[in-house]
Amino acid sequence: MANSRKSLLRGLAGALAAGSVLASSAVLAQDGPVKIGVLTDISGQFSHEAGEGSITAVRMAIEDFGSEVLGKPIEFVSADHQNRTEVAVATARGWYENEGVTLIANLINSGIALAVAQVAKEENGIAIVNGSGSSRLTNDGCTPNSIHYAYDTYALANGTSKELMRQGKNNWFFLTADYAFGHALEGDASAIVTAEGGQVSGAIRYPIETSDHSAFMLQAQASPADVVAIAGSGTTFINAVRSSREFGLTQSGKTVAGLLVWLTDVHALGLDIAQGMILTNAFYWDRDEGTRAFAAKFEERMGRKPHMGDAGDYSSTMHYLKAVKAAGTTEAQAVMAKMRETPINDFFATNGVIREDGRMVHDMYVYQVKTPQESSGEWDVYNLVSVIPGDEAYRPLSESQCPLVKQ
Structure with missing residues (x-):
């Protein structure tokens, strides 16, 4: 009983201390x-x-x-x-x-x-x-x-996946950065591809610090996929796109899709490498x-x-x-x-x-990266393909697992 009383007192003291911290910060x-x-x-x-x-x-x-x-x-x-x-x-x-x-x-x-x-x-x-x-x-x-x-990953996957599938590219392979963002992007894109009647031939998860994508590219090249989708970000995304060009993925008829592509990524890659890539974005400076x-x-x-x-x-x-x-x-x-x-x-x-x-x-926007011949300047890099209205771009609340949403 004494121990229980002490535990209760300690718990009350902790709660009071936490409340005091919140009150003082407020x-x-x-x-x-x-x-x-x-x-x-x-x-x-x-x-x-x-x-x-x-x-x-x-x-x-x-x-x-x-x-x-x-x-x-x-x-x-x-x-x-x-x-x-x-x-x-x-x-x-x-x-x-x-x-x-x-x-x-x-x-x-x-x-x-x-x-x-x-x-x-x-x-x-x-x-x-x-x-x-x-x-x-x-x-x-x-x-x-x-x-x-x-x-978010749902909107990115929604825009890029549906546009490429509209073009008849229905077989997908994922090269995924092994952290929360990459997992979410692969999951959201895979769900949309399969829901639209496509198929996923395979997926590889690579460490986000890796600089050597050769083994991953060989597996992607050997797959029957139409699309090799890179579900990653940062310098690893840039390195992966460069590797895809070096290993001839696009030359072999596969489409390399960036599921998150920043304007600065395209600038770093250059239009010679990035040209033709389909991507979804929330903002373009020249809109x-x-x-x-x-x-x-x-x-x-x-x-x-x-x-x-x-x-x-x-x-x-x-x-x-x-x-x-x-x-x-x-x-x-x-x-x-x-x-x-x-x-x-x-x-x-x-x-x-x-x-x-x-x-x-x-609203979200689907863009295609311009060819060097189409570009009029250093940052003139996108052609608009389509606009996705906001109420179509994001996960519907009817599918939400958020406890704040009343079902």
């Missing part, structure tokens, strides 16, 4: 400046897809908003998560608990994004994901404190006057055109700050409610809506 957030953190890959293999670009985009949004809200200055912090989940979780918890950060942005690397979304829930902060793609973020990994904004205006401002700061992650980081930060102003507070649930009830209309999205599962629903 007070810090309400009393201090409004603080936004960018947690990203600054030095690793995903840095060209996030890193300084995401930092620049969020800074631009803060400046364009006026650098203050609710009569308080807006402050900015950033950190390199080093693609290590333990580093990301410790940084996020420290920001929410001790530094008054109310929003953590970007969160490239799906394993890290899933972990930090849970920290946001525990600490009652907000996490907005633009760098990572795993559709688990709004499926079984959803939280009431996180938003998946720019794109209309609004995208071109944002691109010009971003390029002045970064020396390159923005991609969908950069555009999403800017748009979502601006949407967050407008919601803080409308709610009159930085308290997470009040701000989340405002963000959900307010449509997003800017250069990034038209009538974008944040669903109860945290998915920001907006």
Whole structure:
């Protein structure tokens, strides 16, 4: 009995301590400046897809908003998560608990994004994901404190798979990066291919740090597949596409499909290698006057055109700050409610809506990479193939495993 009483007391003490931490962090957030953190890959293999670009985009949004809200200055912090989940979780918890950060942005690397979304829930902060793609973020990994904004693996797979199958390419082989994002992208694409009457001849999972794809390419080449789909990102994706050219996959009649292709990937590959590739994207800098205006401002700061992650980081930060102003507070649930009830209309999205599962629903675009002869300049790289309306691009709520969705 004595031991039980001691255990109960310890449990109560722990609960009180946890409540005290949450209360003190909430007070810090309400009393201090409004603080936004960018947690990203600054030095690793995903840095060209996030890193300084995401930092620049969020800074631009803060400046364009006026650098203050609710009569308080807006402050900015950033950190390199080093693609290590333990580093990301410790940084996020420290920001929410001790530094008054109310929003953590970007969160490239799906394993890290899933972990930090849970920290946001525990600490009652907000996490907005633009760098990572795993559709688990709004499926079984959803939280009431996180938003998946720019794109996800379901939308990428939906657009690219259906377009290639429309062209009669029905037999698929997957070359998949062995981490959460790659697994989700392969899973979503495989499901769509089979649902549309196609077949998957095989799949290989490769370590994300690998630089030698020769063994994988030989297996892909030997398969009966029409499409070799690369379900990965970062420098490993670029290396895999280069290897596919070296091993003659396209010359042998196979189509190499990038299931996540960033503008910076195409630029790094060059049109000689990337030409003809079908891809799905949320944003292209040369789509209309609004995208071109944002691109010009971003390029002045970064020396390159923005991609969908950069555009999403800017748009979502601006949407967050407008919601803080409308709610009159930085308290997470009040701000989340405002963000959900307010449509997003800017250069990034038209009538974008944040669903109860945290998915920001907006149109997606299928592009084909131009040939060198078609391009008029360094960043003129895409031809528009089709537009996917938002209500068709993303996983329907009827199929959701998110516990926040009422079935």
